[in-house]
Each structure stands twice: as structure tokens, then as C-alpha cells.
Amino acid sequence: MVHVLVVDDEIDIRDLLACWLQADGHEVLAAGSAEGALAAVDRDGLPQAVVLDVDMPGTDGVELLGRLRERDPGLPALFVTVLWDGRHQERMRDAGGGVLPKPFTRRQLCTAVQHLAAGAAGVGSER
Known part of the structure; x- marks a missing residue:
């Protein structure tokens, strides 16, 4: 089981991602914005992995990851x-x-979240 933070501004997608990950045995914390995600981390602690939408109003997913990695590089x-x-x-x-x-x-x-949890950074990327 992995403690996963899911951040997506579209509620239907966020709920679906959370549902799928929970059904796979993960503990999921979900937020609809960068601000909500940071507040959840302040309240509940850092997750073991994060699933982020990129295109969100205000602080986007890439910027949010930078802020989260200030706490956990x-x-x-x-x-x-x-x-x-x-x-x-x-x-x-x-x-x-x-x-x-x-x-x-x-x-x-x-599968991608399981790879993240196993330490396979860059799942699906061209690194």
C-alpha cells in the first residue's frame, strides 16, 4: 500500500483516480488545487507518491511538484x-x-503508481 496524493481540478477525474487507486489497495488523499494539496500535506503529512494533473488554474501541477519537493526532494x-x-x-x-x-x-x-512506489522514478517519461 502506498499513501498517494491525487491532485486534479476536475472533480470527476479526481474521484475516478482516487477510486481506482483505493481499489488497488492504496491510501489516497485527494485535492482539487495546489493550495488544497499543500493544506492537506500540512494537515496529514507528506505522501509517498503524488499523481498530478498539469493543467490547473493558478498553480499548475509542475509548479506544485516543485513546492512539494521543497519538503521532500x-x-x-x-x-x-x-x-x-x-x-x-x-x-x-x-x-x-x-x-x-x-x-x-x-x-x-x-501500474505506474506501483512503479513509483518501487522507486522507479520517471515512469513513462523519456529520462
Whole structure:
């Protein structure tokens, strides 16, 4: 079991990701924004892994990962996104998170989180 923080501003996607990960045996904390995620971390402690949407209002997923890594530089992260232009790909790669392109299956998500938990940083990325 992995303690996973899921951050996505779209409630249906956030709930689905949380449901899939919980069904796979993980403990999930979910937030709809960077501010909500940071408040949850302050309240409940750092997770063992984080699943982040990139395109969110205000602080996006890449910026949020930077703020979370100020607290834990080795925090494993997985970006789930539809953004594939060169600028976004470069930002995600430079942030050091794995990438799982939307749409994806439950199996793909759970496998990627299991790899994160096993220390396989960069799951799905071109690192």
C-alpha cells in the first residue's frame, strides 16, 4: 500500500483516480488545487507518491511538484495530462516526474503508481 496524493481540478477525474487507486489497495488523499494539496500535506503529512494533473488554474501541477519537493526532494511523482506540446513536455521532464497521457486505463494508472512506489522514478517519461 502506498499513501498517494491525487491532485486534479476536475472533480470527476479526481474521484475516478482516487477510486481506482483505493481499489488497488492504496491510501489516497485527494485535492482539487495546489493550495488544497499543500493544506492537506500540512494537515496529514507528506505522501509517498503524488499523481498530478498539469493543467490547473493558478498553480499548475509542475509548479506544485516543485513546492512539494521543497519538503521532500525525492518525492515520486506522476503527471497525468493531455498536454503534449514541446513546452509542456520539457517542463514535465525537467520536473523529474513520470508522465501518463490521458486517456489511460485503470491498469495503466495502478501500474505506474506501483512503479513509483518501487522507486522507479520517471515512469513513462523519456529520462
